[in-house]
Amino acid sequence: MARHSKLQKQILALYRQFLQAGRDKPGFVPRIRDEFRVNSSIKRTDVMHIEYLYRRAQRQLDQLKDTNTKQLGSFSKPRADDS
Numbered sequence: 001m002a003r004h005s006k007l008q009k010q011i012l013a014l015y016r017q018f019l020q021a022g023r024d025k026p027g028f029v030p031r032i033r034d035e036f037r038v039n040s041s042i043k044r045t046d047v048m049h050i051e052y053l054y055r056r057a058q059r060q061l062d063q064l065k066d067t068n069t070k071q072l073g074s075f076s077k078p079r080a081d082d083s
Contacts (some may be wrong), residue, residue, distance in 0.1 A: 021064045
């Protein structure tokens with residue numbers, strides 16, 4: 001089995017943190033899983049995009065950990081047909 005890179009390990013840890021933070025908030029866990037699943041198709045060589053999404057997700061995790069948070073923004077770009 002191949003070893004994970006440092007960035008991959010950070011993202012997996014971030015994913016676990018999201019699942020833990022969203023556990024007590026109804027409807028958050030499926031949304032978190034969907035967002036990570038959608039972004040899992042990004043090529044490993046697109047490091048700049050991955051790092052951008054990682055930093056953005058860290059900010060969103062901080063918001064999610066806030067007890068007053070009731071909604072979660074999207075990690076991905078809006079679709080073109082959303083006008």
